Structure formats: C-alpha cells, structure tokens
Amino acid sequence: MSQYEKIRSDILSGNCDKNISEMDMKFFLNKIGASHKRTTGSHMQYTIDNIPELINIQPKKWKN
Numbered sequence: 001m002s003q004y005e006k007i008r009s010d011i012l013s014g015n016c017d018k019n020i021s022e023m024d025m026k027f028f029l030n031k032i033g034a035s036h037k038r039t040t041g042s043h044m045q046y047t048i049d050n051i052p053e054l055i056n057i058q059p060k061k062w063k064n
Helices: 003-013 022-031
Strands: 035-040 043-048 051-057
Antiparallel strands (some): 035 043, 043 051
16 A cells, blocks of 8 residues: 555544644645645645635644
8 A cells, every 4th residue: 555545544534633644644735736825823724726625734743
C-alpha cells in the first residue's frame, strides 16, 4: 500500500481524524490537487478548484 493510499484509508475510515500528522495531511492535499491558499496564525488553508469550501488544518502542537 502506498503512502497516499494509507493516508486516504485513514481519512476515509474516520477513526484517525485527530491523529494524521501535519506532514501527511499536506502530502495528501497536494496529491489530490489542493493548493495552499494562506496561513492565518497556526491554521493553514487549502483550496481545490471548483469546491467553494476551504480546507483548514492546524498543527497538533497549537491545539489546546
């Protein structure tokens, strides 16, 4: 199983939502064609063409 398939499987299972590393999430988003739009504080926002919602990720170290 490739790294992409492993991360995809973890995301789709819903069991690992809080445990996906920032590096893995960035890898996955880039692989599916998302582009980094901006960083606001600790939140990184990504967009995908033709999808109006932003994807926000936040590193675990910043989480309360």
